[in-house]
Amino acid sequence: MMMPDDLKYTKDHEWVRIEGSEAVLGITEHAQSELGDITFIELPETEKEVNQSDTVATIESVKAASDIYAPLSGKIVGVNELLKDAPESINRSPYKDGWICRINIKNPEEQDNLMSAAEYEKFLQGE
Amino acid sequence: MSYIPHAKCDQQKMLEEIGISSGNIDELFSGIPEELRALSFDLPQGRSEFEVEKYIKGLAKKNATDLVHFLGGGFYDHYIPAAVDAIVSRPEFYTAYTPYQPEASQGTLQATYEYQSCICRLTGMEASNASLYDGGTALYEAAMMALRATGRNKIIMDGGVNPIYRKMMYSYTTNLSIEFVETPVSHGQSDRDRIYEYLDDKTAAVILQNPNFFGAIDDHVDIADKCHSYGALLVESVYPISLGILKTPREMGADITTGEGQSLGIPLSFGGPYLGFMAVKKDLVRKMPGRIVGATVDMNGKRSYVLTLQTREQHIRREKANSNICSNEALCALRALVYMTMIGKEGIKKVAQLCLDKAEYAKQKLSEIKGVEVKRSSPTFNEFIVRLPKDPNMVIGKLIDKGITPGFPLGRYYADMEDYMLIAVTEKRTKQEIVVFAGALEEALWG
Amino acid sequence: MGLIFAKSRPGRTGVTLPLKDVPVECKLDKRYLRGKDAELPSVSEPEVVRHFTNLSKMNFSVDSNFYPLGSCTMKYNPKITEKIAAMEEFVSLHPLAPQLIRGGMLTQGALEITSNLEKVLCKITGMDEFTTHPMAGAHGELTGVMIIAAYHRNNGNRKKHILIPDSGHGTNPASAAIAGYDVITIKSDKNGVMDLGEFKEKLNEDTAAVMLTCPNTLGIFNPDIKKISDLAHKAGALMYYDGANLNAILGKARPGDLGFDIVHLNLHKTFATPHGGGGPGSGPVGVKKDLEPFLPISRIVKRSDGTFTLDYDKSLSIGYMSPFYGNFAVMLKAYAYILLLGREGLIEVSENAVLNANYLKVKLEGHYDIPYSEVCFHEFVLSASKQLKKGVKAIDIAKALIDEGIHPPTVYFPLIVREAMMIEPTETESKETLDKFIDVMIELALKAEEDPGVFKSFPRNAPVCRPDEVKAVKDMDIADV
Structure with a gap:
């Protein structure tokens, strides 16, 4: 299973890419395969302030709905509008085209709670 | 009689096979600790079909039948074609469950898709669900939906909305912090000034009813525009038979429409089961509660129907679901569908026009009675209010003795309307019945 | 078509x-x-x-097919009850009639039947009072939770959450949330019942109620149920009984005796009223005496002269849950069913429902994984995890059953069992039907070993085969307009 080294991961099977003061987030290869064909995503509104672990989006497949939690606190500064018409991009390209939203990081120290690729791999095996 | 096929020997054999050699079936319940067993089960002995039927028939006789109804109040004595009863009596429909397995339930699924289509065609809306419990719970669900869709928490409700539905609305929302404003009816119609006084950018929805509880018809286009200018939704509760001729909720600009479907081929049955319908604009579909059937294709490209958008529902979303509804009123929705296909495009217009004309005739006849004032401040559909020179309750009592339910005393729900009675006339009422009714009313007042 | x-x-x-x-x-x-x-x-x-x-003709139904759909109690619906509910004296009765002056006299028969049904449901469940108003099981749950809220409010408490085990029906948490409560989910332990340790940990002064199904959706009766209700009561919480599975214990145990304060029943399950392709149902709610003041308006009252009337003057009531008195025609069928069966008949119902479920379970053990193996009640859960190793899922087995003229069990519920197939045969099936089901299931287990690939093409004899649900969601073609 693919899990790029340059990303951070959460126990909710989300990935985070830190780009300066901003964080981009999406769901992992593992999460998309568990969900199956993704049919809809409810994206957050930009400018919204979120705390770590708040629900920021909901991803739906035919038989499941899964909440996406903010891995870090901050302000939503961008959402992937392409997902509105093509939510299946998350299945096809979870780490690239399937990114969900961009958060302006409020508390950089919260990054300490995230896992590295190696740690996430171990976490997956333990699940 | 317990409808269990097993003979004693079958039972014994099965018990043996599962390792209960004593043959004592009660051993299967050893999982219930002795001290938790039923303290009593004090019921009468079972009886034969014949005896039960006879006993209940005896109770049934204690109900009055053959009454000539001028009683409506949102629940009407319309004609039900025999084919409606025949079709819903097919066990393939009534002994099936919710169509969770599409391959084993295309019948129910296609019928539901056709029902959704007919509700859309009748109301002018773009999407309908598979049904809700009744008109009152449908209106409550519409209010909740408006709150979800707008993220606001204020609701303005017209006093012309069925008072029973308004009571239900308040009961259901007791534990939630929703700000309700109720605006009175003015000259029979929705009071624009008062609605606009409260309408603001915190308002999630304005709830109206057409025709309103007094039978008055309105055109809510102006209210819809005003609602939308504040980003609020317009919820319109409607009487489906009236839509044979009346302006649709869609034409008025409603975002959500609901109503009681009882008039579409469902008997009065002392209050239920009835049919709550709900239809919305397409962009609100995902906020809609209840089951929805959608069309798709199967593995071989053949058109098929399935339950769709199920992620809104409780069995998947649990505490985050749009609503807790699970069972709907599927068989009543089938009744409504068969009614709508039987009555058809021309029939629904005719029924509506008959209702309108007969009610107008009743107005004329009743207004000839000394002291009876027929309110004409706004046009009505098949129900209207009259002011009586004497206590309506006295009049109602006297007419019931003559086999006529003359109407509903409005004082029961409107403190300032003690002298008023609400009268409904459906296509089933004949000229003769209306004449007899007028005569009986005159006699009750002055005889 | x-x-x-x-x-x-x-x-x-x-x-x-x-x-x-x-x-x-x-x-x-x-x-x-x-x-x-x-x-x-x-x-x-x-x-x-x-x-x-x-x-x-494109539907499976109880009258034409074995329908072992778990938690749905798809039993035979006696024809006489349909005939009774179609009596003109009930069908044409206007619900507003009792609100007219002397109008109550027009509907004495209907009021008496409603009152009789309330009384007999009290005896069946061990509760003190019933309301027939809720129009379905989930509607009963909402009514029950609103009664819980009204009770606590009247006592000056603002409780915050309701505890629900993870095996509960989805309607439980949804009903609790809609009435304004937070939901705390309690895990099941290795025996398939609510984890007592976690329950004790989560139970506190903010707990408004505990919502349980007993026996639960795995068909297991929690032997600690009395302990749980005692603990809940001590903490000031009420006990709510989801009556969806009452068919399992009719005459053997009563929620009222187990310490439950509120119960809803599904008349369309236990009391054999037809499911109608997904409704109408009827979900009466029973309560212990202390909670009577909170029941919905109106209440049926028997006057001293033996006639019945309706009381609308209930200051503590939660108000109007339904426009009138509930789904009367459904109630009528359930009432007739109870009269037909009587005490002994209802006991036979639970005995044979449980016998049939255990018979199937014993016969299928060895062919399928059974995650919780003790004696079950009216239903049990199989897992297709063994078959999954060959690539055959629970849904594939479900589709294969359709070709055999058998309605599939409930699949993928409860959520806590992987590849779950929840089987509830009910008491109205013959040994021959059960034996045929066993044969088919064993044959499918063998086929999963030998030729797993073939399952993807099932069903072959149904009007359609595996409709594309992704396309349905995406196209959203939900009306022909």
Whole structure:
């Protein structure tokens, strides 16, 4: 299973890419395969302030709905509008085209709670 | 009689096979600790079909039948074609469950898709669900939906909305912090000034009813525009038979429409089961509660129907679901569908026009009675209010003795309307019945 | 099959309406009228009847198929109850009649039946009072949770959450949330019942209630149930019984004796009223005496002269849950069913329902994984995890059953069992039917070993095969307009 080294991961099977003061987030290869064909995503509104672990989006497949939690606190500064018409991009390209939203990081120290690729791999095996 | 096929020997054999050699079936319940067993089960002995039927028939006789109804109040004595009863009596429909397995339930699924289509065609809306419990719970669900869709928490409700539905609305929302404003009816119609006084950018929805509880018809286009200018939704509760001729909720600009479907081929049955319908604009579909059937294709490209958008529902979303509804009123929705296909495009217009004309005739006849004032401040559909020179309750009592339910005393729900009675006339009422009714009313007042 | 709209031809109709007999032509102002006609189909009666008769043939139903759908209690629906509910004296009764002066006298029969049903349900469940108003099981749950809220409010408490085990029906947490409560989910332990340790940990002064199904959706009766209700009561919480599975314990145990304060029943499950393709149901709610003041308006009262009336003056009531008295025609069928079966008959129901479930379970053990293996009640859960290793999922087995004329069990519920198949045979199935089901299931288990690939093409004999649900969501074609 693919899990790029340059990303951070959460126990909710989300990935985070830190780009300066901003964080981009999406769901992992593992999460998309568990969900199956993704049919809809409810994206957050930009400018919204979120705390770590708040629900920021909901991803739906035919038989499941899964909440996406903010891995870090901050302000939503961008959402992937392409997902509105093509939510299946998350299945096809979870780490690239399937990114969900961009958060302006409020508390950089919260990054300490995230896992590295190696740690996430171990976490997956333990699940 | 317990409808269990097993003979004693079958039972014994099965018990043996599962390792209960004593043959004592009660051993299967050893999982219930002795001290938790039923303290009593004090019921009468079972009886034969014949005896039960006879006993209940005896109770049934204690109900009055053959009454000539001028009683409506949102629940009407319309004609039900025999084919409606025949079709819903097919066990393939009534002994099936919710169509969770599409391959084993295309019948129910296609019928539901056709029902959704007919509700859309009748109301002018773009999407309908598979049904809700009744008109009152449908209106409550519409209010909740408006709150979800707008993220606001204020609701303005017209006093012309069925008072029973308004009571239900308040009961259901007791534990939630929703700000309700109720605006009175003015000259029979929705009071624009008062609605606009409260309408603001915190308002999630304005709830109206057409025709309103007094039978008055309105055109809510102006209210819809005003609602939308504040980003609020317009919820319109409607009487489906009236839509044979009346302006649709869609034409008025409603975002959500609901109503009681009882008039579409469902008997009065002392209050239920009835049919709550709900239809919305397409962009609100995902906020809609209840089951929805959608069309798709199967593995071989053949058109098929399935339950769709199920992620809104409780069995998947649990505490985050749009609503807790699970069972709907599927068989009543089938009744409504068969009614709508039987009555058809021309029939629904005719029924509506008959209702309108007969009610107008009743107005004329009743207004000839000394002291009876027929309110004409706004046009009505098949129900209207009259002011009586004497206590309506006295009049109602006297007419019931003559086999006529003359109407509903409005004082029961409107403190300032003690002298008023609400009268409904459906296509089933004949000229003769209306004449007899007028005569009986005159006699009750002055005889 | 084509849609009914395709059969529509201008000028046809299924109904001849009476000629207008009043000398009036009422014309409304144009602004009140619809712009164009409602495009309902124009079809003759014979065409309507044939269309729907042919549609009905595409359904599985209890009258035509074995229907072991877990937690749904798809038992036989006696024909006499349909006949009784169709009596004209009930069908034509206007619900507002009792609100008219002396109108109560027009509906004495209906009121007496409702009152009798309330009483007999009290005896069956060990509760003190019942309301028939809720129109379905989930509606009963909401009524129950609102009673819980009203009770705590009246005692000056603002409780915050409701505890629900993870095996509970989805309606439980949804009902609790809609009534304004937070939901705390409690895990199941290795025996399949609510984890007692976690329960004790989560139970506190903010707990408004505990919502349980007993036996639960795994078909297991929690032996600690009395302990749980004692602990809950000590903490000031109420005990709510989800009666969806009452069929398992009729006459053997009563929620009222187990310490439950509130119970809802599904008349369309336990008391054999037909499911109608997904409703109407009926979900009466029973309570212990202390909670009676909070029951919905109106309440049936028996006067000293033996007649019945309705009481609308209940200051502590939660108010109006339904416009009138509940789904009366459904209640009537359930009442007739109870009279037909009587005490012994109802006991036979639970005995044979449990016998049939255990018979199936014992016969299928060894062929399928059974995650919780003790004696079950009215239903049990199989897992297709063994078959999954060969690539055959629970849904594949479900689809294969359709080809055998058997309605599939409930699949993928409860959520805590992987590849779950929840099987509830009910008491109204013969040994031959059960044996045939066993044979088919064993055959499918073998086939999963030998030829797993073939499952993806099932069902082959149904009107359709594996409709594309992703396309359905994406296209959102939900009405032909």
